[in-house]
Amino acid sequence: MAALPESRYQTLVKNAGRWAKDHRSGTFAGLTFAVSVSLALFFGLSNLGEPDPKLTYEILRETDVLDVRTPVEDLQITFQNQDIQGENLNLRIYAMRVINNGEVDILQTQFDQDQVWGLQVIDGRVIEARPIEASSSYLNEKSNPQVRGENIVEFGKAIVEKGQFFAFNMLVVHSKDVTPEIVS
Numbered sequence: 001m002a003a004l005p006e007s008r009y010q011t012l013v014k015n016a017g018r019w020a021k022d023h024r025s026g027t028f029a030g031l032t033f034a035v036s037v038s039l040a041l042f043f044g045l046s047n048l049g050e051p052d053p054k055l056t057y058e059i060l061r062e063t064d065v066l067d068v069r070t071p072v073e074d075l076q077i078t079f080q081n082q083d084i085q086g087e088n089l090n091l092r093i094y095a096m097r098v099i100n101n102g103e104v105d106i107l108q109t110q111f112d113q114d115q116v117w118g119l120q121v122i123d124g125r126v127i128e129a130r131p132i133e134a135s136s137s138y139l140n141e142k143s144n145p146q147v148r149g150e151n152i153v154e155f156g157k158a159i160v161e162k163g164q165f166f167a168f169n170m171l172v173v174h175s176k177d178v179t180p181e182i183v184s
Contacts, residue, residue: 053110054102055160057119057184060167065091079173080127090176092124095132098143098155099165111157118145118154124180127171129153134166143168 066077066084077084079091096119100106111117126147134140142158143166153170160166174180 051103053100053104053106055106055184056099056101057182058097058099059094059182060097061093061095063093063095065093065171082173084173088176089173091127092172092174092180094170094172094182095167096170096182097165097167098160100160100162102162105162106160108157108159113157116148116152116154117157118148118152119182119184121151121153121170121172122181122183123178124172124174125150126153127173129168129170131166131168135164136161139164139166145170 075085079089082089084091129145129147131140131143131145134143139158139160142156144156145168146154148154153168155166172180
């Protein structure tokens with residue numbers, strides 16, 4: 001029986017195998033280099049996205065202004081014409097901090113000019129907000145927390161550089177039965 005002639009494809013595969021065997025170290029080095037460069041480009045380029053700004057709102061302290069645990073006859077505590085004890089209300093001071101924990105500075109142009117920048121107190125009424133400290137005199141002046149409506153504190157749209165912060169106290173009146181929720 002006669003041997004069948006090799007097809008062109010089989011010849012090419014055989015020659016490629018022979019060449020790879022003869023140039024083993026160079027082929028391995030080339031493949032290793034190609035795979036390494038491909039992985040480096042893939043993972044390197046995927047992390048080159050635009051850095052994110054990030055504002056964090058922190059509650060530093062919560063302090064009840066008065067704490068009458070047992071009702072005392074003939075004791076009446078009023079605040080803005082409301083009987084605090086009779087209406088089962090509480091006055092609480094929240095010490096809050098707003099910090100830029102992001103990777104970039106937040107500029108005035110990045111704020112939506114049609115939206116309020118601030119926070120909202122759910123199940124509570126904000127009486128006042130006043131600055132207590134900031135990481136710069138600029139932020140101390142420009143953050144300027146202001147009470148808007150019954151439950152919103154609005155901040156001035158200031159430049160907040162990476163790592164910078166401002167802090168303020170917020171006086172809130174709320175029902176003793178409900179803990180207010182603060183949302184940004």
